[in-house]
Amino acid sequence: MRTRLCDLKDDDLDPMYVKKREQLKELVxxxxxxxxxxxxxxxxxxxxxxxxxxxxxxxxxxIPSTGSLVEVFNKGIVERCLKLYNGRMGKxxxxxxxxxxxxxxxxxxxxxxxxxxxxxxxxRHAKSSFEQLxxxxxxxxxxxxxxxxxxxxxxxEALYTQCEDNMDQLQVLRLPSMAKFNAGFxxxxxxxxxxxxxxxxxxxxxxxxxxxxKSRSLFIKEYNQRLFNWLVTFSLIMVMVGRFIIKFILxxxxxxxxxxxxxxxxxxxxxxxxxxxxxxxxxxxxxxETIVYNPILDLDRWAIPIGCTVALWxxxxxxxxxxxxxxxxxxxxxxxHKSGSNRPRSD
Numbered sequence: 001m002r003t004r005l006c007d008l009k010d011d012d013l014d015p016m017y018v019k020k021r022e023q024l025k026e027l028v029x030x031x032x033x034x035x036x037x038x039x040x041x042x043x044x045x046x047x048x049x050x051x052x053x054x055x056x057x058x059x060x061x062x063i064p065s066t067g068s069l070v071e072v073f074n075k076g077i078v079e080r081c082l083k084l085y086n087g088r089m090g091k092x093x094x095x096x097x098x099x100x101x102x103x104x105x106x107x108x109x110x111x112x113x114x115x116x117x118x119x120x121x122x123x124r125h126a127k128s129s130f131e132q133l134x135x136x137x138x139x140x141x142x143x144x145x146x147x148x149x150x151x152x153x154x155x156x157e158a159l160y161t162q163c164e165d166n167m168d169q170l171q172v173l174r175l176p177s178m179a180k181f182n183a184g185f186x187x188x189x190x191x192x193x194x195x196x197x198x199x200x201x202x203x204x205x206x207x208x209x210x211x212x213x214k215s216r217s218l219f220i221k222e223y224n225q226r227l228f229n230w231l232v233t234f235s236l237i238m239v240m241v242g243r244f245i246i247k248f249i250l251x252x253x254x255x256x257x258x259x260x261x262x263x264x265x266x267x268x269x270x271x272x273x274x275x276x277x278x279x280x281x282x283x284x285x286x287x288x289e290t291i292v293y294n295p296i297l298d299l300d301r302w303a304i305p306i307g308c309t310v311a312l313w314x315x316x317x318x319x320x321x322x323x324x325x326x327x328x329x330x331x332x333x334x335x336x337h338k339s340g341s342n343r344p345r346s347d
């Protein structure tokens with residue numbers, strides 16, 4: 001009949017039990033303090049209701065817990081360390097070699113992690129902040145790698161286009177010169193080797209070597225024939241100059257000999273292959289290269305100004321020079337002996 005104990009009055013209980021019970025109440029009341037919220041004391045029911053409200057707010061995240069406070073503190077540290085990493089990587093000049101970029105990333109990451117280790121708060125909650133910082137650094141590094149690839153491709157593409165244009169210009173030289181082509185070839189290759197850097201270098205290096213190889217083969221293939229045509233043209237021009245302008249028979253004879261040799265002898269006794277490998281042709285090529293392209297003069301660039309100057313000088317000599325300097329500058333001219341040897345020379 002234990003359920004009836006609650007219905008018993010103090011008179012029905014043992015007096016000693018009642019006495020000890022009252023002493024227990026006084027002891028508990030002396031130990032605990034009343035709960036005061038906003039200046040108002042709370043009884044048991046009110047305190048339980050207040051505690052339920054607090055627990056509900058904690059579950060909703062409206063009241064920061066110890067862990068959330070640590071995370072908020074470490075979040076600021078993560079942002080500072082990430083800013084430190086961005087500052088170090090932002091000083092790099094892109095494009096740059098991949099290994100150099102990786103070394104800079106490792107140094108900057110190590111510095112950022114070292115700063116985080118010195119400034120972070122807590123252990124268990126700092127681990128998640130450390131992982132978050134590492135992920136943020138990886139994301140920033142990924143963007144930097146993409147930017148490096150873009151700048152590298154843009155730079156190498158510009159150098160490739162420039163070399164391609166230079167090779168095209170060398171193919172159409174007014175005066176073909178193997179020395180000038182080789183100089184342009186080496187200069188293009190040197191500039192590409194020095195300036196093209198980054199992850200796109202290997203790809204564009206293969207492309208430019210292939211392009212330059214084709215240009216060189218095409219130039220060599222047409223070089224001998226173009227030089228042969230130039231020599232034939234030059235011989236005809238000198239024939240005209242020696243006969244009608246200067247009227248110097250030795251120049252005309254030498255030009256006719258050169259023209260007959262190129263157009264007759266070489267075609268009758270030499271094939272094109274044997275001509276181009278003949279020591280005489282090599283001597284002609286060496287002389288041509290020395291005249292056309294040398295450290296002092298690039299005749300392909302100055303051919304038109306020099307030609308105009310020579311033409312003006314010849315015109316001056318033809319019209320006025322011989323009259324003014326006939327005693328000093330007189331060249332062997334054509335002379336007819338039909339009317340006697342005492343007749344003065346004339347045109």
